[in-house]
Amino acid sequence: MTDEYVAAHVQEAIAAGTHELGVRVDVRGGVVVLRGQVAAAGRCAEIEAAARAAAEGFQVRNEVSVVPLEEPAGGETLR
Amino acid sequence: MIRIAAAGDVHLGRETAGTYRPRLEGLPDRADVFLVAGDLTRHGTPEEGRIVAAELRDLGLPVIAVLGNHDHQSGAQDEVAAILADAGIMVLEGTGTVLDVAGTRLGVAGGKGFGGGFAGRCASDFGEREMKDFVGVTKRFAARFGAALDALDCDVKVALTHYSPSADTLEGEPLEIYPFLGSYLIAEPVDAAGAALAVHGHAHAGTEKGATPGGVRVRNVALPVIKQAYAVYELAAV
Numbered sequence: 001m002t003d004e005y006v007a008a009h010v011q012e013a014i015a016a017g018t019h020e021l022g023v024r025v026d027v028r029g030g031v032v033v034l035r036g037q038v039a040a041a042g043r044c045a046e047i048e049a050a051a052r053a054a055a056e057g058f059q060v061r062n063e064v065s066v067v068p069l070e071e072p073a074g075g076e077t078l079r
Numbered sequence: 080m081i082r083i084a085a086a087g088d089v090h091l092g093r094e095t096a097g098t099y100r101p102r103l104e105g106l107p108d109r110a111d112v113f114l115v116a117g118d119l120t121r122h123g124t125p126e127e128g129r130i131v132a133a134e135l136r137d138l139g140l141p142v143i144a145v146l147g148n149h150d151h152q153s154g155a156q157d158e159v160a161a162i163l164a165d166a167g168i169m170v171l172e173g174t175g176t177v178l179d180v181a182g183t184r185l186g187v188a189g190g191k192g193f194g195g196g197f198a199g200r201c202a203s204d205f206g207e208r209e210m211k212d213f214v215g216v217t218k219r220f221a222a223r224f225g226a227a228l229d230a231l232d233c234d235v236k237v238a239l240t241h242y243s244p245s246a247d248t249l250e251g252e253p254l255e256i257y258p259f260l261g262s263y264l265i266a267e268p269v270d271a272a273g274a275a276l277a278v279h280g281h282a283h284a285g286t287e288k289g290a291t292p293g294g295v296r297v298r299n300v301a302l303p304v305i306k307q308a309y310a311v312y313e314l315a316a317v
Binding site for chain 1: 082088089090091092094095098099102104105109110121122149152275276283284296302303305306307308309310311312313314315
């Protein structure tokens, strides 16, 4: 299948299966590359599983990471 | 000084229950109000609504929220909103509220908003029923949102939406999806009301800082954008 269709189908599968819409899917050099940030580590694994199921025969590189949640060091003063 | 804490796209669910609240312990010392810019949940179920309520209730400062598209996914948005309201979280949807912050009246109006795109590159209220429906949702929201902003009897006005009023804060997102991320129709009432700040979420790959066409400061507080538990903006008191 053409890379662009694979990327589109993986994106659809991630949205439908995990409800994560903020994942960027590209096919680069025959590898499905996933990028973006999610709220929990478990969701990275769910996204990868959905991508693998939708892109059979393709390698998947999962670069999705977890959003950092530290308390802010300071604020911004709006003048 | 009015200190506004804000965060969006918290996307709480069963597996993250109890993880956000510990990061909010310092809020009452750092801010006067906490604005939450939608996508509180992942699937928009009542169960997730109860998880959000547990995270955000009794934080020691007023919490004002709007719902996002994820909070509508299960069709239970009204129930989710009611669960949050029962926990003392004010949920805005084309409505507003006024708080007293050390003698300054802070007005906040907001709602989810919707898409359509930005001037010159937007969907038109024309043609098929489905296209008119799409644009109509945003138009009707903008009318209610504008009326809510106008009705605020206050010293300082702040707008709170999930969808973006500005293309500036979408920078980083693919240009092609801007019409699904916000609309200039949300910015028009913000400018007309002379708001001091507009806060939104939704665009995870966007940029924190921007402005409306009229020059009102816009901040995208989606967690993947601000990369911390919340951002704090300090506005001059009147």
